[in-house]
Amino acid sequence: MEIFDLYTRDRIPTGKTMVRGNKPPKDTYRMVVHLAILNGNKMLIQRRSFESKSWTGMWDISCGGSALAGEKSFEAMQRETYEELGLNIDFSNIRPFSTTYFDEGFDDLYVIEKDVDLKDLVLQKEEVCDAKWATKEEIKDMIINGEFVLYYLSEIDYIFEKRSSLDRPIYNGKVVR
Numbered sequence: 001m002e003i004f005d006l007y008t009r010d011r012i013p014t015g016k017t018m019v020r021g022n023k024p025p026k027d028t029y030r031m032v033v034h035l036a037i038l039n040g041n042k043m044l045i046q047r048r049s050f051e052s053k054s055w056t057g058m059w060d061i062s063c064g065g066s067a068l069a070g071e072k073s074f075e076a077m078q079r080e081t082y083e084e085l086g087l088n089i090d091f092s093n094i095r096p097f098s099t100t101y102f103d104e105g106f107d108d109l110y111v112i113e114k115d116v117d118l119k120d121l122v123l124q125k126e127e128v129c130d131a132k133w134a135t136k137e138e139i140k141d142m143i144i145n146g147e148f149v150l151y152y153l154s155e156i157d158y159i160f161e162k163r164s165s166l167d168r169p170i171y172n173g174k175v176v177r
Contacts, residue, residue, distance in 0.1 A: 003069040004030045011106065017069050023104060030105040033077040034064030036097075036159050039115050043139060043159070046084065046123075047130035048149075059142055060149040061159075063128075064107075073108045085131070086122025089114070097159075111159055136160045 002020040005013055006028040014028055024030055037044040044062045048055045063084040067076035074091040081087050089112070096108035121131055134142070139156050142148035 002066065004066055005069045005071075006030060007105075020066070031067040031071075031073060031076065032064065032102075032105055032107040033067060033073055033080060033096075033110065034107060035062045035077055035081055035110045035112070037062040037112055037114050037116060038160070039113065039133065041160075042133040042135055044085075044116055045132060045134050045139065045148075046128045049125060049127050049129045051126055055149045057129075058149050059134075059139075059147055061151075065127075074110075077108070077110050084124045084128050085116075086120075086124075087116065097162075100155075109159075 003017045004020065006016045006018055006024055007013055007030070009027070009029065011029075011031075016025075016028065018024055018028075018030065045059050046061075046063060047059050048057060050057050063080050065076070065080040065084070067073060068079075071079070073096060074094065077094075078089065078091045081089050081091075091110065094110060094112065097111040098109045100107045100109065118131060118133070123129065123131060136156055139148060140153050143151060143153060143156070
């Protein structure tokens with residue numbers, strides 16, 4: 001049984017929790033995290049297990065899941081990355097790339113550049129049945145064809161195009177050094 005912390009709309013912990021499978025009570029929200037691992041012009045994508053209860057058999061970005069009670073965003077991302085892909089990545093000094101708000105919570109998206117050899121992955125069979133590298137165009141085609149978890153095409157563009165400024169803040173159109 002997985003238990004999640006509940007937050008206010010401003011991401012302040014309420015001190016209350018909920019059990020997976022339930023909806024958060026009115027005016028409370030849960031935290032979800034996702035990771036896009038990029039290498040050059042490709043993203044590591046995973047195929048959700050046919051045993052998975054949601055998005056069964058669909059392709060998705062590198063990994064993700066719900067934060068468990070007591071976890072900070074980066075801790076949840078670190079755990080999910082290890083559980084689903086077998087990759088031990090320290091996220092303690094990595095901030096979320098963006099946050100998307102949905103009806104029941106908020107989703108912190110992390111984006112990193114990393115060369116990962118597919119044969120080094122240890123996939124969590126209950127969650128992930130395959131992984132591969134795909135270009136932005138391949139991912140967008142998979143979304144259009146119904147093979148990929150439903151993301152806006154502009155979200156995929158954003159991940160690929162914005163990533164070059166991950167560590168370089170931009171002000172008035174110019175990179176700040």
